Amino acid sequence: QVASFMLFGILCMMIPQCQGFEGVIVICLFLGLCDGFFTTIMAPIAFELVGPMQASQAIGYLMGLMAVPMTAGTPIAGYLNDYFGNYDAAFYFAGVSPIVGGLVLSVVPLVHQRMLQKQRLDSGKDKMLVSEAVVNGELLPGCPASEAHM
Secondary structure (H helix, E strand, O other): OOHHHHHHHHHHHHHHOOOOOOHHHHHHHHHHHHHHHHHHHHHHHHHHHHOOOHHHHHHHHHHHHHHHHHHHHHHHHHHHHHHHHHOHHHHHHHOOOOOOOOHHHHHHHHHHHHHHHHHHHHHHHHHHOOOOOOOOOOOOOOOOOOHHHO
């Protein structure tokens, strides 16, 4: 999803560089593929991040937030055309937001993983009185602690 977001932004920025109609067709084909990748993977990611009970609400919020730039983008592009005399700036600005969104999305799993590790450490302090460091990470089920340090 992050890769499709980043590629979507780059492709938006490439539209003004097209010299012929064939180039626009190729870029629009890849824009459609990136949009399809994003839309297809949106539901499984929502289920993973917020759980099955809140997934439909998360997808609804996401669609509502996506409606704002979709609605406001056309008038803003018109104002940019009036100001600059062409639509190039509109395509460049349209490519910035998916790239920034992709960068933010790439950080979310790292933050989520750190939060889970912190929760494990906080809950483990109450249960574990021995402060042994496990060299090879978490112990495998059924593996005695004495064999894990080999």
